[in-house]
Amino acid sequence: xxxxxxxxxxxxxxxxxxxxxxxxxxxxxxxxxxxxxxxxxxxxxxxxxxxxxxxxxxxxxxxxxxxxxxxxxxxxxxxxxxxxxxxxxxxxxxxxxxxxxxxxxxxxxxxxxxxxxxxxxxxxxxxxxxxxxxxxxxxxxxxxxxxxxxxxxxxxxxxxxxxxxxxxxxxxxxxxxxxxxxxxxxxxxxxxxxxxxxxxxxxxxxxxxxxxxxxxxxxxxxxxxxxxxxxxxxxxxxxxxxxxxxxxxxxxxxxxxxxxxxxxxxxxxxxxxxxxxxxxxxxxxxxxxxxxxxxxxxxxxxxxxxxxxxxxxxxxxxxxxxxxxxxxxxxxxxxxxxxxxxxxxxxxxxxxxxxxxxxxxxxxxxxxxx
Amino acid sequence: xxxxxxxxxxxxxxxxxxxxxxxxxxxxxxxxxxxxxxxxxxxxxxxxxxxxxxxxxxxxxxxxxxxxxxxxxxxxxxxxxxxxxxxxxxxxxxxxxxxxxxxxxxxxxxxxxxxxxxxxxxxxxxxxxxxxxxxxxxxxxxxxxxxxxxxxxxxxxxxxxxxxxxxxxxxxxxxxxxxxxxxxxxxxxxxxxxxxxxxxxxxxxxxxxxxxxxxxxxxxxxxxxxxxxxxxxxxxxxxxxxxxxxxxxxxxxxxxxxxxxxxxxxxxxxx
Numbered sequence: 079x080x081x082x083x084x085x086x087x088x089x090x091x092x093x094x095x096x097x098x099x100x101x102x103x104x105x106x107x108x109x110x111x112x113x114x115x116x117x118x119x120x121x122x123x124x125x126x127x128x129x130x131x132x133x134x135x136x137x138x139x140x141x142x143x144x145x146x147x148x149x150x151x152x153x154x155x156x157x158x159x160x161x162x163x164x165x166x167x168x169x170x171x172x173x174x175x176x177x178x179x180x181x182x183x184x185x186x187x188x189x190x191x192x193x194x195x196x197x198x199x200x201x202x203x204x205x206x207x208x209x210x211x212x213x214x215x216x217x218x219x220x221x222x223x224x225x226x227x228x229x230x231x232x233x234x235x236x237x238x239x240x241x242x243x244x245x246x247x248x249x250x251x252x253x254x255x256x257x258x259x260x261x262x263x264x265x266x267x268x269x270x271x272x273x274x275x276x277x278x279x280x281x282x283x284x285x286x287x288x289x290x291x292x293x294x295x296x297x298x299x300x301x302x303x304x305x306x307x308x309x310x311x312x313x314x315x316x317x318x319x320x321x322x323x324x325x326x327x328x329x330x331x332x333x334x335x336x337x338x339x340x341x342x343x344x345x346x347x348x349x350x351x352x353x354x355x356x357x358x359x360x361x362x363x364x365x366x367x368x369x370x371x372x373x374x375x376x377x378x379x380x381x382x383x384x385x386x387x388x389x390x391x392x393x394x395x396x397x398x399x400x401x402x403x404x405x406x407x408x409x410x411x412x413x414x415x416x417x418x419x420x421x422x423x424x425x426x427x428x429x430x431x432x433x434x435x436x437x438x439x440x441x442x443x444x445x446x447x448x
Numbered sequence: 449x450x451x452x453x454x455x456x457x458x459x460x461x462x463x464x465x466x467x468x469x470x471x472x473x474x475x476x477x478x479x480x481x482x483x484x485x486x487x488x489x490x491x492x493x494x495x496x497x498x499x500x501x502x503x504x505x506x507x508x509x510x511x512x513x514x515x516x517x518x519x520x521x522x523x524x525x526x527x528x529x530x531x532x533x534x535x536x537x538x539x540x541x542x543x544x545x546x547x548x549x550x551x552x553x554x555x556x557x558x559x560x561x562x563x564x565x566x567x568x569x570x571x572x573x574x575x576x577x578x579x580x581x582x583x584x585x586x587x588x589x590x591x592x593x594x595x596x597x598x599x600x601x602x603x604x605x606x607x608x609x610x611x612x613x614x615x616x617x618x619x620x621x622x623x624x625x626x627x628x629x630x631x632x633x634x635x636x637x638x639x640x641x642x643x644x645x646x647x648x649x650x651x652x653x654x655x656x657x658x659x660x661x662x663x664x665x666x667x668x669x670x671x672x673x674x675x676x677x678x679x680x681x682x683x684x685x686x687x688x689x690x691x692x693x694x695x696x697x698x699x700x701x702x703x704x705x706x707x708x709x710x711x712x713x714x715x716x717x718x719x
Contacts, residue, residue, distance in 0.1 A: 106537065161464070242558055246547050250533045253599075256500045256526040257551035258518075304538045304583040 085207040087325050089223045090339060093203075093279045094291050094317035096230040099237055100272045101292030102313040105300060106248050110293045111166065115154065115173035116147040116269070117276040117288040122180040123147070124277070129187070135209075135221065140277050147273025148266060150176060201284030201336045222282055229278040236271055237310065244268065245306060283336040290340035291317060298350035301357045316346050375418040377404065379442035382424060382434050395432040452511075453478040453607050453638035454499060459508030461494050468494045472508070472663045477655055479636045481629055483643040483669075486659035487682050492642040493529070495659065496609050499640075500526055512607060522551060525605035527596050529612050535585050541595050542580040545570055548602035563602075570598040573631075575624050590621030597628060608632060610641040614648075626652055649673060 104113055123146030127139045150172055157168040203222075211221040218224065237244065247254040247261040254261045272292075279288045299312035324339030331338075352359050381404060385394040394403065400411040415432065418424045423438030434442065454476035461469040469491040476482050484492045497503045499510055501517045512520040525548070545567040546559045553559060559567075571577045574594040579587070587595065593613060600608055613625055629639050629652070640657075643649060649656055649669060656673050658664040660681040665672040 106534075108534075239556055242550060242553075243555065245539070246550055249537045249539065249544075250528065250547065252497075252502060252528045252532060253526060253547065255502050256521075256524070258521055259550065259555070300538065304585070305540070306538045306543075309538050 082207045083325075083329075085220050085223065086203055086335065087322055089206050089220060089226060089282060090203060090321035090325055090335070091318045092223060092226045092230050093282050094295070094321035094339065094343075095314040096226060096233055096275050097279050097288060097291035098295040098313040098317035099230075099233045099310060100268070100275055102296035102299065102310050103237075103244060103248060103268065104272065104292060105296045110297075111169050112151065112154070112269070113272060113276065113292040114289045115150050115169045116273050117280065117285045117292075119150040119173045119176035119180075120144070120147045120273060120277050120280065121285060122176045122183075124280075125180045125183045129183075140225075140274065143277040143280075144270055144273040146176065147276060148270050151266070151269045197284070199284050199286055200334060201280065201282050201287065203282040203335045203339075206282055226278050226282065229275055233271060233275060236267075240264070240267075283339065287336050287340040290343045291320070294340075294343035294347045295320060298347040301350045301354040316350075317343070320346050371414060371417050374406070374410070374414040375421060375423055376441060376445045378414055378418050378432075379423045379434060379438045380446055382432050383439060383442040383446075386434065396430055397426075397432070451478070452476060453513060454640065455511040455514075456495075456499070457509045459495075459498060459510065460506045461491070461498055461503055462506045467506075467661060469498070469505075470662050472659075474657060474663060474666055476638060476640055476657075478638050479633060480638065480654040481633055481652065482638075482640045482655040482657060483649050483653040484640060484657045484659055485643055485646060485649060485678075485681070486664075490660040490681070492659055493611055495657075496526075496611050496640070496642060499609060500524070520607070523606040525600035525603040525608045527600045527608070527610040527613055530589065530592050530596060530615060532611075535587070535592060537584065539584055540580070541571070541576065541582050541584060541587070542567055544584055544595055545598045545602055548599040551603060566604075567598070567602050570601040571595075573601055573628060574598045588618070590617040593617050594621055594624060597625060601628070606637050608637060608639045608641075610639065612642050612644060614641075614643065614645065646678070 101113065104110055120143035123143035124139050127136070127142035128134060131138050153172045154165070154168045157163055157172060158165045163171065206220045206222040209221045211218045211224050243254070243259050243264050246257075246259060247264040251261040254264070275292075276285075276288050279291065283291065295316035296309065296313040298316050299309045302312055303309050320343035321339050323345075324342040325335055327333075327342060328335040328338035350358070353361075355361060378400070381400075382395050388394070397411055397415055398408075400406050400415075401408050404411070406414065415424070415426075418438070419426070422435055423441055424432050424434055426432050452475045454474070456472055456474035459469055459472040459474075460467060468489075472491075472495065474495075484495060486492050494503060498505055499512065499517065510517060512524055514520075517524065542564070546563055548570070549559050549563040549566065553563070568577060568580060571580055574597050576591060576594050576598060579591065579595075584592070584595070593615070597610075597613060600610070614622055617625070629641075632639055633654075641653075643653070650673060653669055655667060656669045657666040658672060658677050658681045664681045665674075665677040
C-alpha cells in the first residue's frame with residue numbers, strides 16, 4: 079500500500095465517521111431526508127461565496143455553505159408550517175430550488191474555473207492527497223484531511239458536551255422545552271453541525287453520497303443495539319468499515335472510490351438488516367417459525383386432551399389424522415409431534431396413538447384457561 | 449404558600465386564527481388534585497401546554513405559584529401524553545427517568561450517582577424498579593405511563609401537570625397512579641391532570657375544570673361536576689351522563705364517553 083493509498087483511506091475514515099455521528103441523531107429525529115436536502119442546497123452557498131472570494135479553498139465557502147444548510151432547514155419548516163404541504167413535500171420543494179440555482183450559476187458563470195459539476199456531485203477523494211497543506215514550507219499532509227479532522231473533532235466535542243441536551247430534545251422535545259432547554263436552539267445548532275459536516279464531506283465524496291454515509295451506518299447500528307452511546311460508537315465504526323472496504327472495492331474493480339464507499343455503506347446496512355441478532359430478518363423468520371411450532375404443540379396437546387378417553391380417541395389422536403382434523407400438512411404434523419415429544423408434552427403409544435404426559439395435560443389445561 | 453397554585457387570566461390561544469381556548473380564567477387550588485375534562489378538541493392539552501409555556505397565547509396571563517412559569521420552572525413537573533414520544537428510542541427505563549433530573553442539572557452537567565439513586569427511588573414508587581435496565585420499547589402501555597410518572601416524580605416539584613396519565617393503562621397501573629397522586633396531595637403538592645374517564649373523576653379528584661374552548665366551570669368536584677355543566681361541555685347528545693354527576697358509583701358501568709373509543713377495562717394488558 080502506497081503512502082497515497084494510506085492518506086486516501088485515512089481521509090475516507092475521517093469523512094465517514096464525521097458523517098455517521100450527526101447522522102445517528104438525524105435518523106433518531108426522523109430527519110434522514112434532511113441530510114439529502116442540506117447536502118444539495120449547500121452548493122448554492124459554496125457557489126455564491128466562490129463568486130465573492132474567487133478562491134475554492136477559502137474558509138468563507140464553508141461558512142456560506144453551512145448558512146445555506148441552515149436556511150434550507152428553516153425554509154422547509156416555514157413551508158411545512160403553512161400547512162399547505164406536508165413535510166416530505168416541503169423538503170422536496172425547497173432543496174431542488176436552491177440546488178437548481180446553484181447548478182445554473184455554475185454552468186453559466188463558473189464553467190471555466192475549478193468548480194465543475196461532476197466533482198460537486200460525486201466528489202473526488204482520489205485527488206485529495208494532491209491538495210496539500212503547506213505551512214512555512216513544510217508539508218503537513220492533505221488539506222482535506224486537516225479540514226475533515228477539524229470537523230470530526232467539532233462533531234465529537236458537540237456530541238460529548240451536549241449529549242444530554244441532544245438526547246432529551248430528540249426523545250421528548252416537549253419536556254426539553256418545559257425544563258428550559260430550548261429544543262429549537264438545540265435543533266438549529268445541530269442542523270448547523272450537519273451542514274458543516276456535509277460541506278466538509280462534500281469535497282471528498284460529493285453531495286449525493288454524503289447522504290449514504292450519514293444515514294446507512296446509523297440505520298445499521300440502530301438494528302444492532304438499543305443503547306444510544308453504543309449506537310453512536312457502532313455508527314462511527316460501521317462508517318469506517320464502509321470507508322476502508324469501499325476503498326479496496328474501488329481499487330479492485332477500478333471504479334469511483336466515493337461510489338464504492340457509499341455502496342459498501344449500503345451493503346453494511348443490508349447485512350445488518352438480514353443478520354442482526356434480534357431485529358434482523360433472519361432472526362425474525364426463525365423466531366416466528368419457533369413460535370408457530372410452539373403454538374402448534376400446545377394446540378396439539380389441547381386436541382389430544384379434548385379427545386382423551388372419548389370413544390374415538392384412538393382414531394383422532396394419531397399423527398395421520400392430524401392433517402385431516404387440524405388441517406396440517408403431513409410434514410408439519412410430524413414436526414409438531416416431534417417438537418411436542420421433545421418438550422415432554424405428549425408420548426406415542428404402542429399403536430401409534432398419541433397421549434398426553436402429565437406435563438402436557440397441565441400445559442393444555444393452563445393454556446385453555448388463559 | 450400562595451393561595452393559588454396556578455392562576456390563568458383571560459387566556460386565549462389560537463392556531464391559525466382558529467381559537468382553541470377562548471378567554472379562559474382559572475384558579476387551581478394548591479394541595480388539591482384537579483381534573484381537566486372536556487370533549488375532544490376542547491383545548492385540554494393546549495391549556496396544559498400554555499401553562500408550561502410550550503404554546504404562546506394570543507392573549508392572557510398565566511402565573512404558577514405566583515410567578516411566571518420561567519421563574520417557577522424548577523417547581524413544576526410535566527407528564528406529556530404517552531404517545532408524544534417514540535418508544536423505540538434506544539434507551540433504558542432508568543435513563544428516561546433520569547431525564548427528570550436534567551432541569552435541576554442545567555446545561556452540560558451530566559447526571560451522577562445522586563441523580564441515579566433518586567431515579568431508582570422514583571421507579572420504586574411506581575412499582576417499576578425491576579425494569580430499570582429494560583429497553584423502553586419492551587414496556588406495555590401501562591408501564592410506559594408509570595415510567596413517565598416516575599420521571600416527573602424525580603423532579604421533586606410542587607406542581608405536577610399531567611396530560612392523560614390514565615390513557616390506555618391497565619387496572620394495576622391505574623391504581624398505582626392514583627396512589628402516587630394521593631401521596632403527592634398528602635405532601636401538599638398540586639396535581640392538574642387531563643382526564644378522560646368521567647366516571648372516575650369524583651373518586652380520583654378533588655376539583656374539576658370543565659372545558660370546551662371556554663371554561664364551562666371549575667371548582668370542587670361536588671359543586672361543578674353536574675349533569676348541567678357536563679351537558680354544556682359535551683353537547684346535549686350524551687346519554688352516558690346519566691348518573692355520572694355527583695355520586696359516581698352508578699356510572700361506573702356506563703359506557704365510556706364517545707371521545708374515548710377504547711375503555712380502559714376493555715383493554716387488558718399483559719404485565
